[in-house]
Amino acid sequence: MSTLEIRDLQVAVEDKEILRGVNLTVKSGETHAIMGPNGSGKSTLAYAIAGHPKYTITGGQVLLDGADLLDLSVDERARAGLFLAMQYPVEVPGVSVSNFLRSAVTAVRGEAPKLREFAKDLKNGMDALSIDAAFAQRNLNEGFSGGEKKRHEILQLELLKPKIAVLDETDSGLDVDALRVVSEGINRFRASGETGVLLITHYTRILRYVKPDFVHVFAGGRVVEQGGPELAEKLEAEGYEQYTKASA
Amino acid sequence: MGLNEKPLSTLHEKASYELADFEVPTGREEAWRFTPLSRLKGLHNGKAEPVGGVRVDIDAAPEVTVETVGRDDPRVGTSFVPTDRVSAQAWNSFEKATVITVGRETVTSRPTVLTLTGSAGEGAVYGHIVVKVEPLAEATVVLDHKGSGVYADNIEFVVGDGANLKVVSLQDWDDDAVHVSHHHAQLAKDATFRSFVVTLGGDLVRLSPSVTYTAPGGDADMSGVYFVDAGQHLEHRLLVDHSQPHCKSNVDYRGALQGQDAHAVWIGDVIIRVEAEGTDTYELNRNLILTDGARADSVPNLEILTGEVAGAGHASASGRLDDEHIFYLQARGIPHDEARRLVVRGFLGQLIEKIQIEEVRERVLGALEAELSR
Numbered sequence: 001m002s003t004l005e006i007r008d009l010q011v012a013v014e015d016k017e018i019l020r021g022v023n024l025t026v027k028s029g030e031t032h033a034i035m036g037p038n039g040s041g042k043s044t045l046a047y048a049i050a051g052h053p054k055y056t057i058t059g060g061q062v063l064l065d066g067a068d069l070l071d072l073s074v075d076e077r078a079r080a081g082l083f084l085a086m087q088y089p090v091e092v093p094g095v096s097v098s099n100f101l102r103s104a105v106t107a108v109r110g111e112a113p114k115l116r117e118f119a120k121d122l123k124n125g126m127d128a129l130s131i132d133a134a135f136a137q138r139n140l141n142e143g144f145s146g147g148e149k150k151r152h153e154i155l156q157l158e159l160l161k162p163k164i165a166v167l168d169e170t171d172s173g174l175d176v177d178a179l180r181v182v183s184e185g186i187n188r189f190r191a192s193g194e195t196g197v198l199l200i201t202h203y204t205r206i207l208r209y210v211k212p213d214f215v216h217v218f219a220g221g222r223v224v225e226q227g228g229p230e231l232a233e234k235l236e237a238e239g240y241e242q243y244t245k246a247s248a
Numbered sequence: 249m250g251l252n253e254k255p256l257s258t259l260h261e262k263a264s265y266e267l268a269d270f271e272v273p274t275g276r277e278e279a280w281r282f283t284p285l286s287r288l289k290g291l292h293n294g295k296a297e298p299v300g301g302v303r304v305d306i307d308a309a310p311e312v313t314v315e316t317v318g319r320d321d322p323r324v325g326t327s328f329v330p331t332d333r334v335s336a337q338a339w340n341s342f343e344k345a346t347v348i349t350v351g352r353e354t355v356t357s358r359p360t361v362l363t364l365t366g367s368a369g370e371g372a373v374y375g376h377i378v379v380k381v382e383p384l385a386e387a388t389v390v391l392d393h394k395g396s397g398v399y400a401d402n403i404e405f406v407v408g409d410g411a412n413l414k415v416v417s418l419q420d421w422d423d424d425a426v427h428v429s430h431h432h433a434q435l436a437k438d439a440t441f442r443s444f445v446v447t448l449g450g451d452l453v454r455l456s457p458s459v460t461y462t463a464p465g466g467d468a469d470m471s472g473v474y475f476v477d478a479g480q481h482l483e484h485r486l487l488v489d490h491s492q493p494h495c496k497s498n499v500d501y502r503g504a505l506q507g508q509d510a511h512a513v514w515i516g517d518v519i520i521r522v523e524a525e526g527t528d529t530y531e532l533n534r535n536l537i538l539t540d541g542a543r544a545d546s547v548p549n550l551e552i553l554t555g556e557v558a559g560a561g562h563a564s565a566s567g568r569l570d571d572e573h574i575f576y577l578q579a580r581g582i583p584h585d586e587a588r589r590l591v592v593r594g595f596l597g598q599l600i601e602k603i604q605i606e607e608v609r610e611r612v613l614g615a616l617e618a619e620l621s622r
C-alpha cells in the first residue's frame with residue numbers, strides 16, 4: 001500500500017505563481033484523472049512533484065508514504081517509487097535506449113539486473129508495446145516520433161514498476177492504435193492493484209481505455225471540482241468554459 | 249620559391265627552417281592569441297635550454313625498422329617546413345631523431361608503440377620523429393606521452409602511394425607538463441591517413457596536426473578527444489591543405505571541460521587551393537562545458553579558392569551540459585553524477601569507439617571515467 005499526498009502545494013515559475021494550493025491524494029489501486037484547459041498548471045504539478053529545477057515550491061507538501069518528497073533530489077524521488085511520464089520526453093544524444101534503461105533499472109532496484117533477464121524483460125516489454133527491437137540501439141528519444149516517445153515512456157513505466165505514476169498527457173499525439181497499445185501498458189501496470197496512477201489528460205478518449213476512479217478538474221492552478229468517472233462525461237459534453245470563467 | 253608554391257592562402261603565411269625568420273610571439277598574433285605564452289616555459293622565445301629529459305621507449309612491430317639518426321639524415325625534414333616559431337625551435341634544437349620505416353607492401357602484425365616519458369626538472373626537450381610508410385604498406389603507430397617536463401617536437405608521417413597509416417597520439421601528461429607538438433602528415437597518391445588524438449593531461453598542450461597532399465586520391469581522417477580540467481590549457485590547431493585534386497579530409501574533434509579556468513582551444517583551418525578540384529572535406533568541433541569557469545574557443549576556417557569542390561563544410565558548437573537531459577535521466581532514478589557521466593560518455597564515446605586498438609580504446613574510456621569521477 002502506498003499513498004501520494006499532495007497538500008496545499010504552491011509552485012511558482014520564474015516568480016510567477018502557477019499552482020495555488022493543490023490538494024490531492026492518490027492511493028495504490030486508484031486511478032485519478034486530472035483534466036483541465038491549456039495552461040491551467042497540470043504539467044507544472046507533474047514537474048513539481050518530480051522535482052524539476054525550473055519550478056520553485058513556495059508552499060505545501062508532497063508526501064509519499066508519509067515522507068516529504070520535496071526534501072529529496074529528483075533521482076531520490078524516482079528511487080522512492082515515483083514515476084513521471086513526460087508530456088514532451090527529452091532527446092538525449094549519445095545515450096542508447098538499452099544503456100539508459102539498464103542504468104535506470106539498476107538505480108531503481110539498487111542492483112544491476114542479470115543481463116539475460118534484463119534482455120528478456122526488455123524484449124517482452126518492447127514487444128507488448130509494439131516497439132521495434134532496433135530502438136534499443138538508438139539514442140534515447142532522438143528522432144523518435146511523438147507516438148514512439150510516448151510508448152517508450154510506458155516501456156520505462158513497466159520496467160521500473162514505481163509505486164505511483166504521474167502520466168502527463170501520455171495520450172496526446174497518439175493515433176487510435178497507439179492509444180490502445182499505450183493504454184494496455186498502463187492497465188498492465190495497474191493490474192497488480194498495488195500501484196497508483198495520476199493521469200493528466202485533455203480528452204476523455206483515453207479514459208475509455210484506462211478507467212479512472214476519480215476525476216479532478218484543474219483550472220487556474222488548483223483543483224476546482226472532483227467527482228467520479230461521470231464528471232469526465234460532463235466535461236466532454238460541456239467543455240471547460242464554466243471553470244475557466246470561474247477561476248479567472 | 250617558385251610561383252606555384254607561393255602561399256596564396258592567408259591561413260599559413262610563413263614557412264621556414266630558420267628560427268630567425270620567426271619573431272618571438274607577443275600573444276597579439278592570430279596564431280598565438282589564445283595561448284598563454286607565460287606558461288610555455290620559454291619554448292617560444294628561445295629561453296628554454298635543451299637540457300631536460302624525455303625517454304623514448306619503442307615497442308615495435310617485428311616488420312618495422314627503428315633507427316636513431318642524426319640531424320643530417322636525408323629522411324629527416326622531407327615532408328614539412330616549420331610554420332611557427334616553436335616548430336622551428338624544435339627543428340633547430342633536436343639532436344637525434346627517431347625514424348620508423350615500414351617497407352614497401354609490408355603489413356604490420358601489430359601496432360608500434362612509442363612511449364615518451366618526460367622527467368621533471370630544469371630545461372626543455374626538443375624531439376623529432378619520422379614515420380615513413382612506403383608504398384602499399386600498412387601500419388599503426390601509437391604515441392603515448394606521459395610524465396612531466398617541457399617538450400616541443402615535430403613528427404613527420406610520410407605516407408607513400410596507396411599506403412595506410414593509423415596513428416593514435418595520447419597526451420596523458422602529468423599536471424605540470426608543457427607540450428607543443430606539430431604533426432605533419434604528407435599523403436602521396438591514394439594514401440590513407442587516420443589520426444586519433446587524445447589529450448587529457450598537461451598544464452599546457454598545444455598540438456598542431458597538419459595534412460598535406462603530394463598527389464590525388466589522398467584520404468585523411470582526423471579525430472580528437474580532449475578532457476580539460478581546472479587550470480588546464482589544451483589547444484588543438486588543425487590545418488588541412490588541399491593542394492591536389494580529388495583528395496578527402498574529415499576532422500572531428502570533441503572535448504569536455506570542467507573546473508575553473510579550464511580552457512580548450514580548437515582551430516580548424518582547411519584550405520582548398522585552386523588546383524584542388526574535387527576536394528571533399530568536412531570539419532567539426534564540439535565542446536561540452538560541464539561547469540562554470542570553463543571556456544572553449546572554437547574557430548573553424550574554411551578557405552575555398554576553387555569553384556569545383558565535391559563537398560566542403562564545417563561546424564562548431566560549444567554548449568553546456570543540458571539540464572533537461574540530466575533531469576530526464578534523474579527522473580528515472582539515475583543519480584546526478586551517473587547521469588552526467590552517461591551524457592558525457594555518450595558525447596565523447598561515439599568518437600572513442602572509432603579507436604580500433606582495443607587496449608588503447610579501453611584505456612581512453614578508463615581515463616574518461618577517471619576524469620568524470622574527479
Ligand SMILES: Nc1ncnc2c1ncn2[C@@H]1O[C@H](COP(=O)(O)OP(=O)(O)OP(=O)(O)O)[C@@H](O)[C@H]1O
Binds near residue numbers: 014016036042
Ligand atoms: N518558464 C516559464 N515562465 C513563465 N511562465 C511559465 C513558464 N513555464 C510555464 N509557464 C506558465 O505556467 C502555466 C502553466 O503551464 P503548464 O505547462 O503547467 O500548463 P498545462 O496545464 O500543462 O498546459 P497544457 O495543457 O498546454 O499542457 C502556463 O500559463 C505557462 O505559460
Ligand SMILES: [Mg+2]
Binds near residue numbers: 042043044087169
Ligand atoms: Mg501540460
